[in-house]
Amino acid sequence: MKRLLENISRRDFMKYCAAAAAVLGLSELEFATKVTEALAAARKKPPVIWLEGQDCAGCSISFAGSLNPPFAQMVLDRVSVRYHETIMAGSGHVAEAAYHKTVKEGGYVLCIEGSIPTADDRFCMVGGRSFRKIVKEAGAKAAAIIAVGACATYGGIPAAGPTGAVGVNKIIKNKPVINLPTCPVHCDHLIGTILYYLTTKKVPPLDKIGRPKMYFGELIHDNCRRRSYFDNEQFLTDWNDPAQKNWCLYQKGCKGPDTYSDCPVRRWNDGLNFCIDCGAGCMGCAEPGFYSEMSPLYTAESKRSRNIMARKKAGLIPPQEEVV
Amino acid sequence: MGKKIVVDPVTRIEGHLKITVEIENNKVKDAWSSGTMARGIEALLQGRDPRDAPFVTSRLCGVCFSVHQIASSYALDKAFGARVPWGGTLLRNLAMGAEYIYDHVLHFYHLSALDYIDIMAVAAYKGKDKALNAVKDKIVGLVKTKDTFPLTPRYKPDEFCVRDPDMVISAVKHYIDALSMHAKARNMGAIFGGRTPHYQSIVVGGFTQLPDVNQVAMFRAMLDEQAKFVNEVYIPDVLAFGTGPLFPLAKIGLGGGHYNYLSYGAFQLDKAGKKLVFPPGVIEGLNPADIKIGRFNQKKVTESVKYGWYKKDGPKHPYKGKQVFDLDKRRAYSFVKAPRYNGKPMEVGPLARMLVAKNPDVLGLVAKGVKPGVVARHAARAIETKLVVDACYKWLDMLLSEMTKPRFKIHDTKHWAPPANGTGAGFYEAPRGALGHWVKIKGKKIANYQMVVPSTWNASPRCEKKLRGPYEQALIGAPVPDPDNPINVVRIVRSFDPCLACAIHLIDPKTNEIKKFLVE
Numbered sequence: 001m002k003r004l005l006e007n008i009s010r011r012d013f014m015k016y017c018a019a020a021a022a023v024l025g026l027s028e029l030e031f032a033t034k035v036t037e038a039l040a041a042a043r044k045k046p047p048v049i050w051l052e053g054q055d056c057a058g059c060s061i062s063f064a065g066s067l068n069p070p071f072a073q074m075v076l077d078r079v080s081v082r083y084h085e086t087i088m089a090g091s092g093h094v095a096e097a098a099y100h101k102t103v104k105e106g107g108y109v110l111c112i113e114g115s116i117p118t119a120d121d122r123f124c125m126v127g128g129r130s131f132r133k134i135v136k137e138a139g140a141k142a143a144a145i146i147a148v149g150a151c152a153t154y155g156g157i158p159a160a161g162p163t164g165a166v167g168v169n170k171i172i173k174n175k176p177v178i179n180l181p182t183c184p185v186h187c188d189h190l191i192g193t194i195l196y197y198l199t200t201k202k203v204p205p206l207d208k209i210g211r212p213k214m215y216f217g218e219l220i221h222d223n224c225r226r227r228s229y230f231d232n233e234q235f236l237t238d239w240n241d242p243a244q245k246n247w248c249l250y251q252k253g254c255k256g257p258d259t260y261s262d263c264p265v266r267r268w269n270d271g272l273n274f275c276i277d278c279g280a281g282c283m284g285c286a287e288p289g290f291y292s293e294m295s296p297l298y299t300a301e302s303k304r305s306r307n308i309m310a311r312k313k314a315g316l317i318p319p320q321e322e323v324v
Numbered sequence: 325m326g327k328k329i330v331v332d333p334v335t336r337i338e339g340h341l342k343i344t345v346e347i348e349n350n351k352v353k354d355a356w357s358s359g360t361m362a363r364g365i366e367a368l369l370q371g372r373d374p375r376d377a378p379f380v381t382s383r384l385c386g387v388c389f390s391v392h393q394i395a396s397s398y399a400l401d402k403a404f405g406a407r408v409p410w411g412g413t414l415l416r417n418l419a420m421g422a423e424y425i426y427d428h429v430l431h432f433y434h435l436s437a438l439d440y441i442d443i444m445a446v447a448a449y450k451g452k453d454k455a456l457n458a459v460k461d462k463i464v465g466l467v468k469t470k471d472t473f474p475l476t477p478r479y480k481p482d483e484f485c486v487r488d489p490d491m492v493i494s495a496v497k498h499y500i501d502a503l504s505m506h507a508k509a510r511n512m513g514a515i516f517g518g519r520t521p522h523y524q525s526i527v528v529g530g531f532t533q534l535p536d537v538n539q540v541a542m543f544r545a546m547l548d549e550q551a552k553f554v555n556e557v558y559i560p561d562v563l564a565f566g567t568g569p570l571f572p573l574a575k576i577g578l579g580g581g582h583y584n585y586l587s588y589g590a591f592q593l594d595k596a597g598k599k600l601v602f603p604p605g606v607i608e609g610l611n612p613a614d615i616k617i618g619r620f621n622q623k624k625v626t627e628s629v630k631y632g633w634y635k636k637d638g639p640k641h642p643y644k645g646k647q648v649f650d651l652d653k654r655r656a657y658s659f660v661k662a663p664r665y666n667g668k669p670m671e672v673g674p675l676a677r678m679l680v681a682k683n684p685d686v687l688g689l690v691a692k693g694v695k696p697g698v699v700a701r702h703a704a705r706a707i708e709t710k711l712v713v714d715a716c717y718k719w720l721d722m723l724l725s726e727m728t729k730p731r732f733k734i735h736d737t738k739h740w741a742p743p744a745n746g747t748g749a750g751f752y753e754a755p756r757g758a759l760g761h762w763v764k765i766k767g768k769k770i771a772n773y774q775m776v777v778p779s780t781w782n783a784s785p786r787c788e789k790k791l792r793g794p795y796e797q798a799l800i801g802a803p804v805p806d807p808d809n810p811i812n813v814v815r816i817v818r819s820f821d822p823c824l825a826c827a828i829h830l831i832d833p834k835t836n837e838i839k840k841f842l843v844e
Contacts, residue, residue, distance in 0.1 A: 044469075044471070045469075045471055047473075052340075053361075054361060054362075054363045055386070056338075056383050056384060056385050056386035056387075056389075057338045057339070057385070057386045057387050058383070058385075058386020058387075058389065058521040058522060059386065060386070061386050061387055061510075061520075061521045062386075062520075062521055064430075064434075064503065064506070064507070065506070065507040065510055065511075065520070065521075066507070067504055067507050067508070067511075070503065070504060071503050071504075071507070072500050072503045072504075075474060076462065076466065080471050080473045081473050081474040082473050082474075084474055085333055085335045085336075085337075086335070086336065086337075086338070086435075087336065087434065087474050088335050088336070088473075088474040089335075089336075089438045089474060089475050089476060089477065089478035090335065090476070090477040090478045090479065091331050091333065091334050091335045091336070091479070091814050092330065092331035092332055092333070092334070092810075093808075094477045094478065094479060095333060095335050095477075096333075097477065098473070098477050115363075117362075120651060122633075122651050123361065123362050123363075124340065124360070124361045124362070125340070125342075125360040125361070126332075126333050126340060126360070127332050127333055128330075128332055128342075131361075156383075157363075157365070157368070157380060157383050158363040158364070158365075158368075160368040161363055161364035161365065161367055161368035162364040162367050162368070163362060163363060163364050165363065183383065183522065184386055184521050184522060237737075238735075238737045239530070239531070239532050239533075239534065239734060239735040239737065240409075240534070240732075240733045240734060240735055240737060242534060245534050252532075268514060268518075268519035268520075269510065269511040269514035269519050269520060270511055272511055272514050272515060272519075273514045273515060273517075273518050273519055274518060274519050275518050275519060275524045277518070277533075278516070278517070278518030278519070278524050278525040278532060278533040279518075279525060279532035279533045279534070280518055280524035280525050280527070280532045280533075283379065283524075291380065295372055295373065295376055296372070296373030296375065296376055297373070297375070297376050297379055298373070298375045298376070298379075298527065299373065299375070301373075
């Protein structure tokens with residue numbers, strides 16, 4: 001249809017409309033309008049507003065690191081990024097105008113990166129306005145809301161600090177918020193969620209705390225390749241020892257038994273590596289307790305870690321059945 | 325009194341930055357740089373297990389994350405008495421090297437380039453190159469659908485913007501190519517780092533992942549691709565623009581500043597730490613014909629909070645001063661503190677490093693008439709990327725030979741437990757400049773944690789002596805013929821590669837606790 005319209009004159013177009021309208025029993029004007037609308041809709045890329053609050057831009061960088069599909073394809077072909085401070089060309093009033101125009105039109109996908117300070121609005125100001133108010137304002141007319149990364153979902157590391165940092169669902173309460181934790185967000189989780197919404201116009205099925213079940217449905221522990229070492233209580237204590245290289249990282253603070261995410265299966269950076277494979281263990285960044293409850297991160301001294309061992313001893317984390 | 329204009333938010337940077345300039349006779353007469361977001365990372369570390377610090381401080385910035393992990397680990401290594409095995413240092417350097425390569429490429433193409441080209445000039449491309457015509461079709465296609473976000477809206481291109489269709493279209497192609505190149509560079513970092521952003525494997529005492537030969541080979545192969553891009557695309561682009569159409573900007577020295585430069589030095593090339601990729605040093609008042617490098621003495625560092633949202637104090641050595649939060653303070657305009665060296669504001673970053681190193685390529689450009697300023701900053705950044713690429717090859721060779729030794733080590737496990745008490749300072753060079761972390765441990769917990777990061781130096785507000793910070797000073801005299809279109813203002817600020825999330829740290833406003841810090 002697009003190619004056809006580009007190659008025909010207006011006169012030909014009206015002739016075509018008259019003939020088609022006669023077949024469909026519509027007035028010529030009505031038909032021409034419908035065709036134009038449909039074309040406009042087909043051409044119009046879904047608008048996206050991306051806000052950054054108390055963030056480190058790590059989630060933006062994670063998003064920008066997608067190779068398949070390429071980030072360039074996402075932002076130039078699939079969606080219309082109206083406002084994103086880290087990538088947009090415009091600054092200052094030019095950027096602000098684009099934001100306000102998009103909010104006025106409504107119906108956009110709203111991505112929020114970073115937490116929102118509640119102790120005092122002045123802890124995060126953008127364009128001279130409080131970030132908390134901007135989140136409320138943008139949330140009101142959004143078609144879908146995605147909290148991107150640990151800070152925007154459950155407060156993350158800033159929640160442990162003095163600014164009263166909270167996640168998006170503590171500010172926007174009357175609409176569903178899709179929570180994509182992990183610090184930073186996994187680009188597959190983000191792109192997949194956006195594409196799921198654009199394809200189905202629906203929010204993906206979520207768990208009790210707002211995370212898409214398709215990514216956060218299974219425990220890291222249940223898919224961990226070091227699992228048999230946990231079951232046998234062979235815990236790595238020396239990173240230099242080749243014999244221990246694949247042992248369980250419980251003693252190094254791994255919170256895999258308490259964390260839901262598909263990291264062990266999906267892995268990170270195009271499947272190259274991820275936290276547990278590089279010997280550092282899971283820090284529980286997909287869970288609401290991150291960071292405070294996971295601390296100390298690198299030992300088994302946290303309440304969480306002690307609880308994991310208590311559950312193991314009580315037989316509540318039974319050895320994984322051997323695959324025959 | 326000239327006309328005041330405010331750019332807020334300054335986009336295509338990391339963090340939240342507001343720039344106010346006063347314009348008189350079409351030029352910037354005065355300028356104010358304000359950081360407008362705070363999280364209190366230093367405050368939340370108080371009382372924690374010190375080993376958490378590299379992980380937590382990594383989250384200061386998601387753009388250049390591993391520098392904080394490393395600086396933090398260096399500070400803790402000292403406090404713990406840990407001696408990082410050479411293998412651990414090499415792995416840290418390789419992870420860090422990957423970050424430099426990704427970060428500098430990202431900064432030039434994705435955060436800066438749009439300030440220097442009229443992207444719409446691609447429509448006038450008449451050449452036959454297939455790949456370039458695909459770029460033309462893509463951009464023209466976007467224009468036809470009337471949806472060119474996020475490439476527009478923008479400040480109107482001014483007389484300095486490059487409009488030559490051949491140059492612009494290859495720049496736009498490289499913008500798109502660089503998107504996958506920076507992602508691949510980060511993947512390269514993840515081979516050892518675990519994942520990016522935010523590596524996992526850098527810890528007190530060394531590294532957590534024993535590498536295998538496959539990983540070394542994979543890193544090398546990926547480095548080959550990066551080296552090709554840096555040498556054949558990035559550096560030629562920067563030089564072609566800087567000495568070609570942007571030479572007028574280079575010649576007037578747009579965005580010069582105070583001409584004071586500081587580098588802590590970084591990147592060991594030998595086990596003894598005698599040879600560094602970036603040497604340390606200080607330049608107080610640059611004379612390009614006769615560059616005098618002073619020895620860096622950290623006792624000469626002071627921090628001022630006179631114009632920061634902190635209770636009146638100082639100026640004092642940053643680790644002896646009190647910093648108590650005060651949001652209502654009159655005349656304060658930033659969360660960023662104002663560090664000074666020997667009482668002077670200092671520029672840190674690639675240009676500072678290359679001048680302190682007396683890098684012949686950068687000095688050659690200066691001799692050709694490229695005055696220290698925005699163009700020189702971009703050039704220094706590109707030139708040092710090559711130094712890092714070359715160093716990565718050396719580190720890979722050294723790592724491989726280290727791995728063949730029977731007792732190959734990556735971690736000082738003997739010193740993994742925190743000491744009862746201790747202090748340590750870690751100095752490093754982040755892509756954005758001189759970075760310092762300081763830790764004080766009491767009863768095996770963090771009693772105090774302090775950071776002075778590159779953007780604290782560069783984005784600093786005024787101090788007691790009313791000396792402007794480096795951004796502010798660099799803006800003075802910049803041509804702004806159209807107040808609605810202050811494109812030179814953002815060019816200057818972006819040339820420093822700002823990272824505001826890093827620059828701001830707070831002390832607990834609830835307890836208003838006074839933090840004291842003593843450096844050994």
